[in-house]
Amino acid sequence: MTLEEIAAEVCLSCSAPLRPGAAFCVRCGAPRVLPAQGSFGDVSFVLRFYVAMLLVHGAVAGMVALDVAPFTVDIAGTSLWAAVTVVAALLSRDVLAGLYRTLGFPPRTLLLIAGASLPIYVLVDAYVDVLSRWMTFLRVPDDPFAGASPIWPVIFVCAFPAIFEEMGFRGVIFGRLARSLRLWEAVLISSFAFAILHLSFFSLVTHLPLGLYFCALRHRSGSLAPSMIAHFLHNFWSVLDSRWDWFTFV
């Protein structure tokens, strides 16, 4: 049976049988012929982007295996990641264009988001702390910028990931999927990709809710600015924490 023959008998949205001659499904209200939204091209683009980012991780692992200094590996890896994201963003100009015209929220809400980032970081850090104390073999990696000027981590741990991860996950992946799929599917898949692409044991649990939060900011504001601010501050607290042990009370 071909898809066309099925579409003549069964609703493509909810699988209920269609009345002969009806233009709409009597069960879910979907039109007999669903309007085309987006295309499979968006899904396959996201898949290729995902594989490219896994390859960036492979390149980083290769550099570590070749005994390159952690400082260089971190800067090269982050820049490579940024370059891949910029290429993907240039190929997705249509979904990104609108996101840069506005800050999304009034200043008061942006301040609220900035304030909320601290308790969110403390929660994430407490979880990682407890887990790494129990699993002694899962060492949290040493700070690659230890002993270097604080400018370096602020650029390569806070600013670059905030700008390019938001552009990649909330701009390209979420933007393209939200155009072709249902909203909840786009939110779930982009957060899942965000959690898994950190390739860390801890991030699987912590970054899924974080991804949902950033997606909500991006969706409610229609701009990338709020999630970039939240992401920047989250990473900034982690830099303060690892450099000066600010949050040892946790």
Add this chain to the structure above:
Amino acid sequence: MDPVPTTPAPSERGCPKCGVTVLGEDQFCPSCGANLAPRPHLFDPLPPLPPVPGDSYHHEVIRKGRKWILAVAILYTVGSVAMYFTGKSQVEKQIAEAEGQLAGLSPEEIDERVLENTGMTWEQVVASDRRQVNVALGVDLAIAAGFFGLWWWAAKQPFTASLLALLLYLAVIAITGIIEPSSLYKGVILKVLCVAALVKAIQAAYSLRQQPAP
């Protein structure tokens, strides 16, 4: 609360928007798509599906796609149990070897030496190594459970479930490849087959929700 308060008693009535005759159980007008019995809440479930006669194209596509997710789940479970036993025997071998090297020393000297290298006492090192194998099994089984969960969920949401299964599978290949590069070419044909099958499942599930060709 009655979820459909406006359902009329007679089995036939006219559509309030276009006047076409509709049946009592209809939720939407078959002619203009008007909502006949507005559902009071967004998440109220749709009325149950009538039984489908035979195996339609829809169900055939979903069944084929799910089969591959199930295959990946079973392979992954078997693989992680096998990894557990090889890992366990390796760790015990390493511990026995280290004990052989440290045989002539007193417990204090052993601890001193081990502390220098690892920052832990001998007992802590042994416990940590053994726990590592157990936790690896736990993580592997959790991922396998994730694949089984996606297999179950694919009956309802074939597209999203198969897409998530592919993302998870690719990441698992990448992570094991980074930890142990030689694992990349082990069973490479099977891996390519699994990826190709998951991609086909995604394409088929996506085509089910798209407009049929005119």
